[in-house]
Amino acid sequence: MLAAQRKTLILTTLRTDGRVVAKDLAAELGLSEDTIRRDLRELAADGLLHRVHGGALPASPAVADFTARTAIGTGAKAEVARTAAALIRPGQTVVLDGGTTARELARQLPPDLRATVITHSPTIAVELATHPTVEVIIVGGRLFKHSVVAAGAVAHEAIGRVSADVFYLGVTGIHPTAGLTTGDADEAAIKRAWSERSAETYVLGSGEKIGAASAFEVVPLAAVTAVITDSGADPRGVAELRAAGVEVVS
Incomplete structure (x- = not known):
């Protein structure tokens, strides 16, 4: 052959x-x-x-740069974002990760929501700049241009001084054995730090990420509250996650 x-x-x-x-x-x-x-x-x-x-x-196709990812699974990301937005309660302190699905979540927040959003993503902050009742707090640091987020020691130190109700985590791979992964070690560390400082962690997992894997583990599947996916996600991949003890919301 x-x-x-x-x-x-x-x-x-x-x-x-x-x-x-x-x-x-x-x-x-x-x-x-x-x-x-x-x-x-x-x-x-x-x-x-x-x-x-x-x-x-x-x-995972989600390892492409930020601009390229904006064209991947747009309908699925919007569906995930709507589901995630419906879980946010008034008065909560919410951490939004960087990435295209998190940006869509920022766009889906109700116009009358009163909450605090903390993010290390300039794009998320800009999306929420005109929201009338959401207070926005930006964590700074070295700009990781691939995902347009702050990274490095400065960002990590700032995150260690935050306590949040819920973190909406973006990853590039969601796999029943490989776990929750992303393509950069420093970015994985920042995501892990946010999860450790939040009472709950929801994974923003549009269907193209389920069953895929990248090089660096973020957190184990057991460390998250649930994976939020879309109705078009592969049923076998969703079933494997549930068999591994993961709550999947769609």
């Missing part, structure tokens, strides 16, 4: 099974594990999958 054929089979297996186990695929094809691992490395280098111990998982 040619390399191109093997790679097509690997990607097809990822779509149908949600994972590839190198040992099993090598045995099925009568090839060495080294051959399959080489194919996985090359596909990972092209951003087509995420390598894990023993095989691979689907790569």
Whole structure:
């Protein structure tokens, strides 16, 4: 079997099974594990999958830069944002993560909502600048341009002085075994810090993120209150999350 054929089979297996186990695929094809691992490395280098111990998982499309992500799953993100906005109560202190779904959530907040929103995202702050009754607090730091959020030691120190009712967390991957992941270690640390300073954490998880994985864990699935997804999310992926003990809201 040619390399191109093997790679097509690997990607097809990822779509149908949600994972590839190198040992099993090598045995099925009568090839060495080294051959399959080489194919996985090359596909990972092209951003087509995420390598894990023993095989691979689907790569998240949400690792693209902020501008590119604005065109991904816009309807699904709006649905997730509406569900999330309905959970916010007057008087709460709410942390909004950066990202395109969180920006949509900011747009969906009721015009009469009285609450405090804390964010390390300039784009979120700008969205809420004209909201008449939401107080906005911005956490600063080094600008991580990929996601247009503050990161680094300054941001981390400021977060450590905050206590919030609820954190709306954005991630690039939501997987029943890999957990909640994102593509940058520093950004993962900031997200983790927000979750630790919040009484509840809801994950903004539009369907393209479910079943996918990225390189850096944010928090374990057990650490969050629920995953909010859209009605078009893959039923198998949602069922696997629920089987892992995760509450999924849609």
